[in-house]
Amino acid sequence: MKTYTSGEKAGGFEDKAQQLETTCGKCGGLLVLRKVPQRAFYGCSHFPNCRFTKPIDSK
Structure with missing residues (x-):
């Protein structure tokens, strides 16, 4: 899992996001x-x- 920091882009938006597999x-x-x-x-x-x-509780 990669954590983006401010300054990096996740999906075209600058934010702190965790990328899943x-x-x-x-x-x-x-x-x-x-x-x-x-x-x-x-x-x-x-x-x-x-x-x-996808909701968080859905796996």
């Missing part, structure tokens, strides 16, 4: 842990071109 079910990109004020979820690293998301 799991791939996107839609385009094959890597899933990245995204955290927003309301929740956390896994999102495709190719965002905004691919908007695939």
